[in-house]
Amino acid sequence: MRAEMTWFPVSLVFMQYVIGIPFLVKAIHANYYGGYDVDNWCFHMIWVTIMRLTLSQLWQIYSRLHGIVKKHQISTVGFTFEQIDREFHSDDYIILQALVATAAHVWVPGFRQLPLWDSRGLVTIILLHVGPTEFVYYWLHRALHTDFLFTNYHSFHHASINTEPPTSGVGTFLEHVLFSGVMGIALAGPVIFGGASISMIYLYCLFFDFMKHMAHSNTEIIPITLFKAFPLLKYLLITPSYHSLHHSELHSNYCLFMPLYDHLGGTVNVKSEALHARLREGRAEEVPEFVFLAHCVDLLSSMHVSFVLRQFASRPYSARWFLYPFLVLITPVMFMMWAWGKVFVAYKYTLDKFSCQTWVVPRYGFQYFIPVGLNSINGLIESAILEADKKGVKVISLAALNKNEALNGGGVLFTDKHTNLRVRVVHGNTLTAACILKGIPEDVTEVFITGATSKLGRAIALHLCRRRVRVLMLTSSQERFEAILKEAPKELKRYLVRVTKYQAGINCKTWIMGKWISHKDQQMAPRGTHFHQFVVPGIPEIRKDCTYGKLAAMRLPTQVKGISTCEFSCERGVVHACHAGGLIHCLEGWTHHEVGSIDVDRIDEVWEAAMRHGFSAVY
Numbered sequence: 148m149r150a151e152m153t154w155f156p157v158s159l160v161f162m163q164y165v166i167g168i169p170f171l172v173k174a175i176h177a178n179y180y181g182g183y184d185v186d187n188w189c190f191h192m193i194w195v196t197i198m199r200l201t202l203s204q205l206w207q208i209y210s211r212l213h214g215i216v217k218k219h220q221i222s223t224v225g226f227t228f229e230q231i232d233r234e235f236h237s238d239d240y241i242i243l244q245a246l247v248a249t250a251a252h253v254w255v256p257g258f259r260q261l262p263l264w265d266s267r268g269l270v271t272i273i274l275l276h277v278g279p280t281e282f283v284y285y286w287l288h289r290a291l292h293t294d295f296l297f298t299n300y301h302s303f304h305h306a307s308i309n310t311e312p313p314t315s316g317v318g319t320f321l322e323h324v325l326f327s328g329v330m331g332i333a334l335a336g337p338v339i340f341g342g343a344s345i346s347m348i349y350l351y352c353l354f355f356d357f358m359k360h361m362a363h364s365n366t367e368i369i370p371i372t373l374f375k376a377f378p379l380l381k382y383l384l385i386t387p388s389y390h391s392l393h394h395s396e397l398h399s400n401y402c403l404f405m406p407l408y409d410h411l412g413g414t415v416n417v418k419s420e421a422l423h424a425r426l427r428e429g430r431a432e433e434v435p436e437f438v439f440l441a442h443c444v445d446l447l448s449s450m451h452v453s454f455v456l457r458q459f460a461s462r463p464y465s466a467r468w469f470l471y472p473f474l475v476l477i478t479p480v481m482f483m484m485w486a487w488g489k490v491f492v493a494y495k496y497t498l499d500k501f502s503c504q505t506w507v508v509p510r511y512g513f514q515y516f517i518p519v520g521l522n523s524i525n526g527l528i529e530s531a532i533l534e535a536d537k538k539g540v541k542v543i544s545l546a547a548l549n550k551n552e553a554l555n556g557g558g559v560l561f562t563d564k565h566t567n568l569r570v571r572v573v574h575g576n577t578l579t580a581a582c583i584l585k586g587i588p589e590d591v592t593e594v595f596i597t598g599a600t601s602k603l604g605r606a607i608a609l610h611l612c613r614r615r616v617r618v619l620m621l622t623s624s625q626e627r628f629e630a631i632l633k634e635a636p637k638e639l640k641r642y643l644v645r646v647t648k649y650q651a652g653i654n655c656k657t658w659i660m661g662k663w664i665s666h667k668d669q670q671m672a673p674r675g676t677h678f679h680q681f682v683v684p685g686i687p688e689i690r691k692d693c694t695y696g697k698l699a700a701m702r703l704p705t706q707v708k709g710i711s712t713c714e715f716s717c718e719r720g721v722v723h724a725c726h727a728g729g730l731i732h733c734l735e736g737w738t739h740h741e742v743g744s745i746d747v748d749r750i751d752e753v754w755e756a757a758m759r760h761g762f763s764a765v766y
């Protein structure tokens with residue numbers, strides 16, 4: 148059941164929260180319509196659930212903020228789509244515990260009519276947690292590592308060797324029930340001995356979650372100096388590196404939050420202290436060989452960054468309904484990034500021995516069309532190139548609008564200004580052109596192309612003319628057409644034909660769209676036309692009697708590792724052709740910059756290299 152659920156649309160995740168509707172109705176009725184809810188229980192259950200989910204989300208964001216965590220990261224190997232899918236239901240336990248607590252509220256006499264605050268209860272909880280809760284958890288956890296229980300139950304949690312905060316909530320139903328019972332030990336204390344309150348539920352649940360998420364955060368955040376100043380603390384406080392050894396080596400470090408019980412039980416991993424010390428010393432900065440320099444697309448797609456919603460980012464982007472409320476948060480963040488934003492690392496992966504990162508210019512698509520902001524965008528791109536150069540990155544590939552002709556001449560601005568760059572600046576469009584060209588069947592003798600004098604349009608037209616394909620180039624500029632015509636071999640010039648109206652394509656079944664096209668103009672294409680395209684965003688697919696190609700994209704070779712984020716709307720493991728183009732440049736060790744116009748002579752060479760390295764085109 149769990150495996151099938153992982154492929155449900157993301158929005159169906161919210162279906163489980165339907166269970167909260169009766170709570171919400173009761174809370175609204177009790178607080179605003181004169182109803183009665185003893186101690187306002189439903190209201191508090193909703194808030195404690197929201198706060199627990201928010202805490203979990205904040206830990207998730209923190210653990211993936213590369214700039215902050217990179218120095219003390221436990222595992223630098225990226226995560227996988229399989230792990231993200233397996234951990235899809237990592238928040239289930241929060242709902243279960245709200246239901247269990249509500250049942251106790253109904254049936255357990257001392258757990259009703261709770262005051263908001265009673266300090267006596269907090270002392271009882273601390274004592275019970277340090278004693279029975281930690282003790283019971285330790286032995287329960289050891290029991291879960293015996294053959295039968297591990298194979299049938301606990302192995303699911305341990306399937307994630309490298310952990311992220313959500314891993315802490317991953318378990319089988321039996322484990323959720325048992326661990327809820329363990330939490331109940333401390334909470335039952337004030338009920339039995341007096342001092343129970345609503346606040347103790349908030350505080351204990353949030354404390355419990357905070358510690359669990361910290362232990363799985365994949366970042367050693369506890370300073371070693373703290374343990375040196377208070378030596379006994381090492382018995383009282385778990386660290387992320389301590390629990391990471393439990394995941395990587397299994398039969399040690401079983402404790403909940405207090406290593407004391409591992410010391411008493413003789414199950415402390417001897418490497419714990421050394422690993423803690425080594426991680427706190429800090430890792431040397433990881434220098435990638437390859438960087439893909441992307442930018443934000445639109446406001447909603449901000450939620451598709453891997454450190455924001457990792458589940459959502461692990462699927463191809465589309466503007467879903469549940470993103471709209473986040474505009475309230477995204478809009479001020481956009482303005483803050485506009486004012487103070489710096490290029491940041493979004494995600495990383497490895498291909499063979501090459502380490503690759505995607506960096507993001509903190510500007511949205513629409514900002515590339517505001518003339519007053521263009522210098523600042525070029526400044527950000529330039530700073531990224533210089534930083535890559537300083538660090539020793541081999542290739543930096545400019546994505547989408549970062550290589551816009553009008554902005555920086557396809558990267559020429561930077562290579563002209565900095566003539567001694569060691570890093571190679573690449574627009575990757577040679578492979579984009581190759582992808583489009585290889586998608587045009589060999590037997591095609593005529594094509595109709597718009598955006599014909601653009602960087603890609605020019606390269607496609609010239610390459611097709613060499614194949615003796617007649618190219619109908621829609622352009623209003625005779626001058627630009629003639630400049631391209633000059634580049635064609637003399638005996639093949641007749642294959643390039645300038646046209647000025649869409650009607651010129653009415654008998655041609657291969658249309659290559661490099662510009663936006665109106666619905667009316669699309670009607671000019673004959674029945675059965677295939678629309679290839681290199682226009683962003685893609686053209687509307689309104690013709691039922693025609694077919695539409697996708698933007699040029701390539702599937703990464705199978706050796707790719709540590710990738711758990713989809714590149715915008717691309718499928719898993721697929722990247723835009725220009726991203727792949729930069730990678731090929733790096734893998735081949737080419738020493739030239741690939742900036743400005745596309746070198747038509749190199750199109751076949753780049754394609755063959757892509758095939759040799761195991762890339763494949765996605766149409």
Ligand SMILES: [Zn+2]
Nearest residue numbers: 288301305393
């Ligand atoms: Zn375990």
Ligand SMILES: [Zn+2]
Nearest residue numbers: 304315363394
């Ligand atoms: Zn764990």
